[in-house]
Amino acid sequence: MTAKSDTAGSTGTSGTSGPVERVLSGIQPSGVLHIGNYFGAIKQHLEYQEQYAGEAFYFIADYHALTTVRDPEEMARLVRGVALDYLALGLDPGKATFYRQSDLPEVCELTWILGCVTGKGLLDRAVSFKDKVQQGIAASAGLYMYPLLQAADILIVRSTIVPVGQDQAQHLEITRDIAGSFNAAYDCTLFPGPKTMLNDAAVVPGMDGQKMSKSYDNTVPIFASEDEIVARVKRVKTSSTPLGEPIDPDTDIVYQLYRLFASQEDGDAMRRAYQAGDMGYGTSKGLLQTAMASYFEPYRDRRHELEGDLDYVEDVLQQGVKRAREEARQTMELVRERVGLDSRAMMGAAQ
């Protein structure tokens, strides 16, 4: 994992010793979570909950998803899916604070206040807005403000470490700029400049060889059924190398995916067999299907169990937001006081 350096007075060191660090990340419920999300984000989130037990905050970014999801039923289904997936895969509510963004309305209040110290030019430079509009997503004011809302998510609980994929690096730079602008505008050090923690995991390829992404319809969902896995692996693009000829593992998508699921030994065995011309795509795809299905097998039962106990899932989210709200309220008290929106300040203000 790689730490990108911060600005605006972060609390400094990473690791368990030294000043208290707080980890935070958000997951958009804008599609069914896939194995790219798992190896690119979720796995790292689960590792951090161990390293920073008690100080890891993860939330379902449903306000953000409103920029793309318009069907209320679909929204509810996707939010539930993310909650179930994370809990089934090992999110431990005893170690991590897990909540729904929309249960924390203070985040919208902070978005507005931060918006008033944010230069419009900063948001104009956000590449994600341009990318999304190019993909056909409506150029709403909400989509334009997306990085501002993300800054509020991060700053409201004064988090110092934000584990994300490379595609989020610019949003983190924007967050640090916004934190710095607020501190400068109000001559304070209220907001730390959070560090970006980039996952070193290579980009997981989709079935067509592009980055796996819900936008490209090339994903394998984490909890795909076995039939679905078989069907999707069948669609993985391969070269036209004839059987018996060597295959270059470094450009082969089946091998790139297999390596994520297989042991080092099994991965090496496929590599050697490919290079020796001893393995064709029929065999390697079969191995990939088996490895994929068995990798998530232990979590499948847990997911079924949780599906049957949605009250427990809701309870976890309610407990989580209780903790997040305590932190958010403290932050907002300081912010309101600092910017002069606090009733006590008005009562005591000079005439």
Ligand code: ADP
């Ligand atoms: P999608 O591209 O499917 O829309 P998101 O943008 O919602 O996925 O990504 C959520 C998280 O998962 C981000 O941290 C992102 O970096 C990570 N991620 C998504 N796709 C991949 C991939 N193919 N390889 C590695 N990480 C990924």
Ligand code: TRP
């Ligand atoms: N924009 C992030 C993504 O698409 C999701 C997100 C929303 C987030 N708020 C955040 C990530 C705060 C980290 C911190 O993946």
